[in-house]
Amino acid sequence: MPCPDRLLREDGADFERLVHQALNCAEIRQALRRTRGVVNAEQLRTLAMRASAEIAASATAEYAAYLRRRMAAAAAQPWPPGSTPAGRGRAQLAAILAALVPPLAGVAAAVFLLLGYGLELTTGQLELARSLVIAGWTSALVSAVVALGGAIALVAAAARTPSGPGAPPLADPAVAHARAVWQATLWERGLLPFLRRQLAAPCGPTPVTVPPGRPERLTVADASAHPRRDGG
Template identity: 40%
Template sequence: MNEPVPLRPEDRAAFESALSKALAAPDVRAALGRPGAPHTAGELRARALAAADSLAAEASPEYAALLDARSGPAPGASPAGGTGARAAVAVLTVLTPLLSIAAAVIFLLLGYGLRVAGASDPLAGTLVATGWTAAVIAAVTGLAAGAGLAFTAARHRATQGHAQPAPDALAQAHAAWLHALVQRALLPHLRRELGLRDSTPDFTDTPPAPAPGPAPGKRARLGYSRPDFASPDFAGPDFAGPDFTGPARHSSE
């Protein structure tokens, strides 16, 4: 069972937008327009905003999915010892070139200063050799530090790029959360406040069901059809033809 996720401040505006959509439902508007309605639209809005966290908990699975889509893949947790070792290496990487440069400058100045002053040659040579060694160490560690910083910056940019969620996935997660918020949280709450049945269908647009057509293999009659009647049977045995003989002629006497 998913635990309710508290509504974040940046999502309050989306909650208010979903509330406005729920208040615009046909049955809610009709109930608000009837005389003697228990609440006005402003009162319903204020009561729903006051209970925003508890209402948003009804859509907590979709809200958790939205938060996951925003954050992207979670980076793996690193142990404390590994973090301290990396910090120590980073400090040494930065400090070693600086200390080597300072040592090189000091040793070279002392060595060449003793040579100019005509001091003993073994000490001056040792200082000069130590100074040049420190200079080489400073150059090598400086190049290594620069390469490490460039690699770290490139990996950080790549990680940030992969951590960004895909726009389509984020938009789908946001739309799914708003739909669940309206249908499972806000509409039932408003209908309870107004004394409506909670079984009222959603007010989303649904295409009308197609009208049943005629049975297959049977033609439908359109318009007016004449009644069925049969013509008289002129070939029956009882039919007597009309008498076409003329009137009887009387002979004149």
């Protein structure tokens, strides 16, 4: 698998959490106090998020290894119920029926009831009127049952739908280990050195520029909740 040059979408929030933890560790808090207000934590947070490419590049190899483990573990997992092609086809058919049957049955119920009660009040055809009324209430019952069944099916499908394709199956020990290695590398080689450089700059933090025409996006490295260091 080629090494990615951008974070996967589901890893962006984890990078931000790691930045938050670094800004709250004892070393960075003490360094911020020594600046006597020249630099604050929010400025450092903004700089770190804008410099995510530089920070994440320190753990490129570890991130690629983590992604390989994660993808292999996800591929090895069995298909959940309803997620196979046949299961998805049945789910789609059920969704179509749940969308079409209730309104059609409701319209039929209204027509039958209107005709039935109308005949009962205006003519002597009681037998036909009662048949139409029975058909109307039956259609109304069918509409309600199908609507309820469709709602239950949707809730059940949502409950068993797995998380996104890139979501890490962390129950796998190999995936958890690869993630921990990658996080530690990102923390030690990327994030803390970057914050130290910004705090040591004699004129304050160095502005981070983003190339024109490119959005400010996180790049290469999922940084999920790293254990805090130095009491952070």
